Amino acid sequence: MEPKPRSPQDSVEFPLVVPSKEGKPGFFSYIRSRLITGVLVAFPLVVTLFFGRFLFNLLDRWFYPWSMRFLGRPVPGLGAVIALFLMFFLGVAAHNVLGRRLLRLGEAVLTRIPVLRPVYLGAREVSRAFSRDRTQGFRRVVLIPFPCEGAWCVAFQTGEFEAKGPGGPVPMVAVFMPTTPNPTTGFFLAYPKSAVRTTDLSVEEAVKIVISGGLAAGDLAKIFKES
Secondary structure, three states: OOOOOOOHHHOOOOOOOOOOOOOOOOHHHHHHHHHHHHHHHHHHHHHHHHHHHHHHHHHHHHOHHHHHHHOOOOOOOHHHHHHHHHHHHHHHHOOOHHHHHHHHHHHHHHOOOOOHHHHHHHHHHHHHHHOOOOOOOOOEEEEEEOOOOOOEEEEEEEEEEEEEEOOEEEEEEEEEEEOOOOOOOEEEEEEEHHHOEEOOOOHHHHHHHHHHOOOOOOOHHHOOOOO
């Protein structure tokens, strides 16, 4: 069985090439290029570590009262361990009848609270859309003319419908256009099907592009293919 080829976004080539002036580089040019390369290599590592530390400390603060009450002292990392176990048990509960009933009960309570209702419903729909085993999520990655003609934005097609027009029904496409760098927020838009361009991007690749602000675009031919 042949191994699946890795996409450019899944691998990093070393050394990273930094443009330099023609000719043999001098001492300061050598120092400059190596310094810039080090910054480029360190940047994703620092961002990942910073986010991981922030999440780690946040979970520890949430579960700090528990550790003080039951253990009498703070335990570093206990919050992350408890959070992983809670998510695991939620996943187990979602796969059995009794658990699903309890989750629906909790959902009914949240959807009856005016302030929390829109937040929960919006987050739930985004979560469902990104679920791989859900066929009614993001169907494909498309390009839409936004904010004006001639400019294109990456969006996720969520459905198709027909709208009434002067000459009869007009095929329409419903899309979700995420914002950078947080793809869970964005805009719901509807376009005539003829105005939307299809791409060869997967949902995962499109999310990487949105989060990175286009830096992880990779093969642009997959984005701007003939439609």
